[in-house]
Amino acid sequence: MSDMTRTLLQGGEVIDGTGAAPRPGTPVLIDGDRIVAVGESAVAATTAGEHEAPAVVDVAGLTVMPGIIDSHCHVTLGEPASNDELFYHREPASAALIAAFNVQKLLRAGVTSFLDPDGLYNIGPALRDAIAAGMVEGPTMRAGAWALMTAVGGTAGRMIPDGGTAGYAEVVRTRDEMVLATRRQIKNGADVIKIHVTGSIPGRPGELQVWTLEELRVVCDTAHDLGVRVVAHCRGADATRDSALAGVDIIFHASYMDEAALEAIHASGAALCPVFTFLANLAEHGPKVGATSSAQDIFRSEMEQTGRMIRKAYDEGVPLLAGSESGFSLTPYGHWHYREMEIFVEHLGLSPLEAITTGTKNGAIAMDEVGEVGTIEAGRRADILVLEGDPSSDISILGDRRRFRYLWARGRSIALSRPWPERRPLAGEKPSSWSAVPLTWDLVHP
Numbered sequence: 097m098s099d100m101t102r103t104l105l106q107g108g109e110v111i112d113g114t115g116a117a118p119r120p121g122t123p124v125l126i127d128g129d130r131i132v133a134v135g136e137s138a139v140a141a142t143t144a145g146e147h148e149a150p151a152v153v154d155v156a157g158l159t160v161m162p163g164i165i166d167s168h169c170h171v172t173l174g175e176p177a178s179n180d181e182l183f184y185h186r187e188p189a190s191a192a193l194i195a196a197f198n199v200q201k202l203l204r205a206g207v208t209s210f211l212d213p214d215g216l217y218n219i220g221p222a223l224r225d226a227i228a229a230g231m232v233e234g235p236t237m238r239a240g241a242w243a244l245m246t247a248v249g250g251t252a253g254r255m256i257p258d259g260g261t262a263g264y265a266e267v268v269r270t271r272d273e274m275v276l277a278t279r280r281q282i283k284n285g286a287d288v289i290k291i292h293v294t295g296s297i298p299g300r301p302g303e304l305q306v307w308t309l310e311e312l313r314v315v316c317d318t319a320h321d322l323g324v325r326v327v328a329h330c331r332g333a334d335a336t337r338d339s340a341l342a343g344v345d346i347i348f349h350a351s352y353m354d355e356a357a358l359e360a361i362h363a364s365g366a367a368l369c370p371v372f373t374f375l376a377n378l379a380e381h382g383p384k385v386g387a388t389s390s391a392q393d394i395f396r397s398e399m400e401q402t403g404r405m406i407r408k409a410y411d412e413g414v415p416l417l418a419g420s421e422s423g424f425s426l427t428p429y430g431h432w433h434y435r436e437m438e439i440f441v442e443h444l445g446l447s448p449l450e451a452i453t454t455g456t457k458n459g460a461i462a463m464d465e466v467g468e469v470g471t472i473e474a475g476r477r478a479d480i481l482v483l484e485g486d487p488s489s490d491i492s493i494l495g496d497r498r499r500f501r502y503l504w505a506r507g508r509s510i511a512l513s514r515p516w517p518e519r520r521p522l523a524g525e526k527p528s529s530w531s532a533v534p535l536t537w538d539l540v541h542p
């Protein structure tokens with residue numbers, strides 16, 4: 097019987113994702129959707145038994161590493177440039193088709209797994225299943241549905257209604273609604289329940305904690321009873337602390353975390369996913385795309401205060417995850433999934449190898465697949481990126497798709513040479529305005 101499913105990658109330098117030093121000339125054997133052997137045993141395995149010789153791919157001079165795992169990517173949002181666009185210009189059926197189109201860009205950017213914590217309608221769980229069923233080509237996916245919010249809202253100000261759903265928000269007004277919404281989302285396939293623990297009120301600085309500790313416990317207990325994890329958006333020390341106390345499994349942002357919050361995280365075992373990428377892109381590159389916000393200052397102060405505590409948490413053993421917040425106009429799909437790792441190197445002082453671990457091995461925590469994905473080891477899923485150059489000396493090359501030579505996702509070879517997916521906007525997808533400024537009498541009578 098010919099063994100068409102076996103492939104031997106020969107001669108590459110392996111960065112295995114565990115943080116171990118790169119190993120030159122290390123063979124890797126893939127059988128079906130698994131890595132079955134690494135190192136000398138990979139070569140031995142090709143001659144042992146009744147197997148025919150595997151297909152050999154010469155990867156000499158190239159780096160072999162795990163596919164990137166993005167622990168925070170909103171694949172259903174469709175790159176809106178504003179909350180207006182996101183909340184009022186997304187119709188369910190076309191949003192699903194757009195998400196199925198965009199997910200292929202993640203794959204082409206070396207992303208073989210990702211967690212989509214929340215998004216529009218129930219598209220996330222449906223897309224996850226379509227990918228797994230072989231209907232849509234994309235990375236392995238874990239997905240939430242709507243983000244739970246109290247009526248105070250999240251980061252979209254007064255666009256959040258007093259009840260029901262809007263955009264990616266589901267407003268829960270009472271303990272009973274919190275239980276019901278959690279159970280309904282789980283029934284409809286959510287892998288995680290997302291809580292927007294802090295929100296912004298127009299005219300008030302920063303974000304406020306808009307959930308009580310007791311309310312957070314209602315959602316965590318309901319989800320955990322059904323074996324489902326809870327993830328939370330927290331901008332503020334008290335929100336981070338209360339989320340950890342309530343049992344939230346992954347805390348996003350953890351901005352301005354203090355000692356009490358870090359203590360609670362240690363006690364609960366939560367993982368941290370700071371998701372600096374959106375702010376960093378806005379602060380460092382925003383002017384190139386006409387962004388008007390004063391994000392430079394926000395980013396600087398957030399990096400100074402939050403970055404120091406995130407680094408402390410990391411040094412004390414809290415699992416750190418790399419999430420890109422891809423899905424907005426400042427973080428379009430397929431461009432910035434590596435960026436959080438770069439920020440960890442540049443702003444937190446991690447070594448490139450340590451940063452790679454946050455975007456590979458630790459990503460398995462986001463996927464709830466620890467020991468299954470994220471490393472180049474025998475028995476792991478065959479999610480493998482092969483590229484030119486050495487990301488352990490220059491992490492930034494992970495953003496340069498031109499260097500990518502091969503990609504396997506669940507053991508399937510992905511054709512990287514095809515042209516990048518391009519499309520035109522759909523009717524009604526983008527908001528339009530009547531004018532950039534008011535047409536005053538003075539303007540036409542200078």
Ligand SMILES: [Zn+2]
Nearest residue numbers: 168170213421
């Ligand atoms: Zn997000």
